[in-house]
Amino acid sequence: MSAREELKEMARGFRWGRRPMMPRSAEQHTEEREDVGFPTDWARTEAGVAARQAILQGIMHPLVRNELSLRVYGLDHLQDVRGPVVFFSNHSSHLDATLILCTLPDRWQRRTAVGAARDYFFDVWWRQAFTALVYAGFPIDRSRGGKGIDKAKELVRDGWSIVVFPEGTRTPDGHMQRFRHGASRLALELGVGLVPIAIVGAYQAMPKGRWWPGKGRPVVTIRYGDPIYPREGETHQSLSLRMQQAVAQLFDEDRTTWFDAISRAERSETPSLAGPVAPAWRRTWEGSRPVARRGRPKAWE
Amino acid sequence: MPRPGFVLEVDERTPPLIVHEGEGYRMQKFPLGTRVVYPPDALPGVRDLNAHIRHALLDPVGDSKPLPELLFAGMKLTIAVDDISIPLPPMVTPDIRQRILEHVIELAARAGVDDLEIVVATALHRRMTAAEIRRMVGERVYRSFWPTHLTNFDAEDKDGIAHIGQTEEGEDVEIMKRAAESDLIVYVNINLVAMDGGHKSVAVGLASYKSLRHHHNVHTMLHSKSYMDPRPGHSAINDSTVRMGRLLASNGLKIFQIETTLNSETFPSQLGFLNKREWEWSTKDQALMMAAKKANEVSPPRVRREFFRRIEASYKVTGVNAGEVEAVHERTLENLHRQQLVEVDGQSDIVVMGIPYVGPYNVNSILNPILVHCLGLGYLFNMYRNKPLVREGGVAIMYHPVPWEFHTIHHPSYIDFFEEVLADTTEPKEIEDRYEERYATDPWYVHLYRTSNAYHGVHPFYMWYWGAHGRDHCGDVIFVGGEPKSVARLGYRRADSLRDALEMAKDSVGPSPSITYFHAPPIMIADVR
Numbered sequence: 001m002s003a004r005e006e007l008k009e010m011a012r013g014f015r016w017g018r019r020p021m022m023p024r025s026a027e028q029h030t031e032e033r034e035d036v037g038f039p040t041d042w043a044r045t046e047a048g049v050a051a052r053q054a055i056l057q058g059i060m061h062p063l064v065r066n067e068l069s070l071r072v073y074g075l076d077h078l079q080d081v082r083g084p085v086v087f088f089s090n091h092s093s094h095l096d097a098t099l100i101l102c103t104l105p106d107r108w109q110r111r112t113a114v115g116a117a118r119d120y121f122f123d124v125w126w127r128q129a130f131t132a133l134v135y136a137g138f139p140i141d142r143s144r145g146g147k148g149i150d151k152a153k154e155l156v157r158d159g160w161s162i163v164v165f166p167e168g169t170r171t172p173d174g175h176m177q178r179f180r181h182g183a184s185r186l187a188l189e190l191g192v193g194l195v196p197i198a199i200v201g202a203y204q205a206m207p208k209g210r211w212w213p214g215k216g217r218p219v220v221t222i223r224y225g226d227p228i229y230p231r232e233g234e235t236h237q238s239l240s241l242r243m244q245q246a247v248a249q250l251f252d253e254d255r256t257t258w259f260d261a262i263s264r265a266e267r268s269e270t271p272s273l274a275g276p277v278a279p280a281w282r283r284t285w286e287g288s289r290p291v292a293r294r295g296r297p298k299a300w301e
Numbered sequence: 302m303p304r305p306g307f308v309l310e311v312d313e314r315t316p317p318l319i320v321h322e323g324e325g326y327r328m329q330k331f332p333l334g335t336r337v338v339y340p341p342d343a344l345p346g347v348r349d350l351n352a353h354i355r356h357a358l359l360d361p362v363g364d365s366k367p368l369p370e371l372l373f374a375g376m377k378l379t380i381a382v383d384d385i386s387i388p389l390p391p392m393v394t395p396d397i398r399q400r401i402l403e404h405v406i407e408l409a410a411r412a413g414v415d416d417l418e419i420v421v422a423t424a425l426h427r428r429m430t431a432a433e434i435r436r437m438v439g440e441r442v443y444r445s446f447w448p449t450h451l452t453n454f455d456a457e458d459k460d461g462i463a464h465i466g467q468t469e470e471g472e473d474v475e476i477m478k479r480a481a482e483s484d485l486i487v488y489v490n491i492n493l494v495a496m497d498g499g500h501k502s503v504a505v506g507l508a509s510y511k512s513l514r515h516h517h518n519v520h521t522m523l524h525s526k527s528y529m530d531p532r533p534g535h536s537a538i539n540d541s542t543v544r545m546g547r548l549l550a551s552n553g554l555k556i557f558q559i560e561t562t563l564n565s566e567t568f569p570s571q572l573g574f575l576n577k578r579e580w581e582w583s584t585k586d587q588a589l590m591m592a593a594k595k596a597n598e599v600s601p602p603r604v605r606r607e608f609f610r611r612i613e614a615s616y617k618v619t620g621v622n623a624g625e626v627e628a629v630h631e632r633t634l635e636n637l638h639r640q641q642l643v644e645v646d647g648q649s650d651i652v653v654m655g656i657p658y659v660g661p662y663n664v665n666s667i668l669n670p671i672l673v674h675c676l677g678l679g680y681l682f683n684m685y686r687n688k689p690l691v692r693e694g695g696v697a698i699m700y701h702p703v704p705w706e707f708h709t710i711h712h713p714s715y716i717d718f719f720e721e722v723l724a725d726t727t728e729p730k731e732i733e734d735r736y737e738e739r740y741a742t743d744p745w746y747v748h749l750y751r752t753s754n755a756y757h758g759v760h761p762f763y764m765w766y767w768g769a770h771g772r773d774h775c776g777d778v779i780f781v782g783g784e785p786k787s788v789a790r791l792g793y794r795r796a797d798s799l800r801d802a803l804e805m806a807k808d809s810v811g812p813s814p815s816i817t818y819f820h821a822p823p824i825m826i827a828d829v830r
Contacts, residue, residue, distance in 0.1 A: 003595065006328070013316035013330065014587055022580040025310040030581065
């Protein structure tokens with residue numbers, strides 16, 4: 001076998017550049033390797049910030065605008081807010097983090113880092129480097145519960161705002177999943193505000209399993225809401241529920257009007273985002289229903 | 302807590318697995334569903350080895366007094382040590398034998414013992430060179446005793462051999478006269494595999510051909526299933542040496558047995574990937590493997606051999622036990638099994654084995670075709686308890702280039718055995734009947750054995766018998782990558798690749814055979830249920 005063929009064989013067998021996997025029958029015989037973690041602090045230095053902004057503003061933002069019909073609302077809610085805060089949103093696509101970072105105003109963009117699943121975004125070196133550089137990403141260990149957000153606490157204490165997706169993973173069917181409590185625990189512990197964001201249409205544009213948005217410049221709306229703050233003596237369960245309702249209210253606002261959404265929220269009639277209790281195919285069918293373009297399409301759309 | 306061994310089932314996630322093939326290795330993709338037997342992780346070594354040795358000598362097991370109480374002024378003391386055939390590869394210095402010898406000699410010196418002889422229990426193996434002995438026993442022992450009181454055993458020294466008697470089975474027991482006449486024999490052993498140690502130490506290590514032929518023969522080997530399973534009734538060779546050892550004891554020979562066990566850190570840190578499971582290799586391990594493999598492939602054969610010859614195992618000592626032979630050996634086996642035993646569920650149609658570069662009889666030498674046969678169908682095949690990994694009539698596929706190459710100093714009788722005997726027949730029983738006696742008594746081989754560094758004239762016969770059980774059990778033996786002429790001389794078949802070998806094996810085991818790859822070294826014993 002030639003050296004080239006051998007290298008190819010090794011690359012295929014050992015999954016070079018891809019997530020390493022172990023044989024199934026070896027799983028119970030293999031200790032979990034102590035994860036020394038990928039260093040990400042370099043990406044939050046001055047040079048890292050400058051490089052990231054160049055990438056976000058010079059490459060990612062034009063790319064997003066080119067591929068999607070992007071609508072952004074509610075940035076005025078951030079005008080009087082002082083950081084750091086925790087941005088949180090529903091999670092339906094790999095576009096989500098990019099969309100949030102690209103649409104944040106400059107002063108927020110500079111000091112916002114995205115929490116990314118350690119087991120997915122920090123598995124192979126090139127993905128680690130990409131996540132750290134482009135998103136100022138830091139690893140969140142989904143298997144460690146409250147201990148998985150140690151790095152997030154450190155960043156917030158350093159004055160960095162963070163983006164988290166409390167669902168923990170992208171929706172499999174387009175409907176919002178139950179929120180985990182990491183973000184609420186963090187906000188309660190550090191007393192920071194939580195800014196809700198609704199991302200509407202990202203699932204239809206680029207659901208789980210796709211790596212590039214669909215054709216036809218699908219409509220995606222980013223809607224920022226009013227920050228919510230932990231109340232005196234509030235539990236993390238109750239705060240998580242409020243966070244979930246805040247996102248649902250933004251969805252409602254996107255579907256109807258600001259005033260209607262508030263009124264419904266006051267009457268506790270905000271439509272749930274949990275989707276129908278039905279077989280998986282029906283949930284997916286409903287969740288993937290195309291987002292209607294409102295009004296007449298613009299000439300250049 | 303080190304992980305036990307286990308059986309992997311190859312699936313689409315399994316990377317290519319390393320397979321040893323002499324002075325090299327290859328990465329082999331195995332068919333889906335292949336079972337791969339992995340050895341347990343290396344056990345940790347004992348923390349304070351000196352304290353451990355002291356404790357073993359002062360608090361012996363079985364019916365034995367502490368060593369200091371057995372030593373007295375004016376006594377005749379013989380210390381025997383295992384030779385270069387173990388451990389494999391040779392361990393980093395200081396060798397455990399040096400550590401123990403220094404303790405024993407210190408006690409003897411304090412007790413006022415003057416008549417002390419150290420003998421390397423070579424039996425019919427080659428004499429160790431001075432440099433090899435110095436490396437094994439250390440500078441201090443070497444300087445104090447070599448060459449007058451530190452010697453290689455000579456099984457052909459008619460005046461130096463004593464006939465002790467016959468066992469109830471009529472087996473002659475002859476051992477070194479000096480040892481037989483000693484007030485105490487201290488045997489310092491390394492128990493690398495389950496067949497080492499116990500009564501085999503003195504009754505084989507210090508025995509003559511006349512004594513050895515009673516168990517080193519085709520009949521015994523065919524009734525040793527396996528010789529790595531020393532439970533009574535499982536190994537005829539072990540049963541025979543036990544009878545001999547008990548005869549020695551009943552004739553008043555006092556033996557203080559010191560046995561040691563090692564963990565499985567077979568390769569040094571530079572080749573650490575060879576000690577690991579492939580899917581746990583880091584990027585560095587993969588790069589090291591590729592670099593070492595490529596460098597090895599482009600190196601001239603002499604450089605390659607020298608590279609492998611210089612490998613020293615970073616073994617750690619996992620146990621030292623001393624005292625009465627059988628009690629000590631029982632503990633030793635417990636320790637050994639803790640490190641080496643792997644449970645395997647049932648046999649398969651095909652067993653695949655990679656033959657490494659070193660076996661017990663080619664340290665600092667060449668693994669010639671007869672030794673390849675011995676290492677594959679003798680040692681590796683027999684690393685089982687209860688049943689072989691491959692079913693009767695199944696196929697053994699082994700990886701080795703099997704070069705037609707011999708070390709003319711170490712293995713002179715092997716050359717003639719290969720050229721003359723195997724050219725005539727490969728049937729062990731026929732070889733034993735027609736040729737053994739002549740080779741065993743050939744004056745030239747005897748001369749080389751006694752004065753040079755040659756294995757005894759009969760040794761290649763033993764190597765051939767060693768694989769007799771494996772040869773008898775398997776329906777076909779195929780060498781992947783083997784040199785056609787030498788493989789044919791051994792009476793086996795060869796293939797260029799595993800795929801070809803599996804295709805050839807169809808004749809014996811059908812189109813969809815079950816396959817087991819025995820992922821050794823490190824050494825392990827498959828406990829086949």
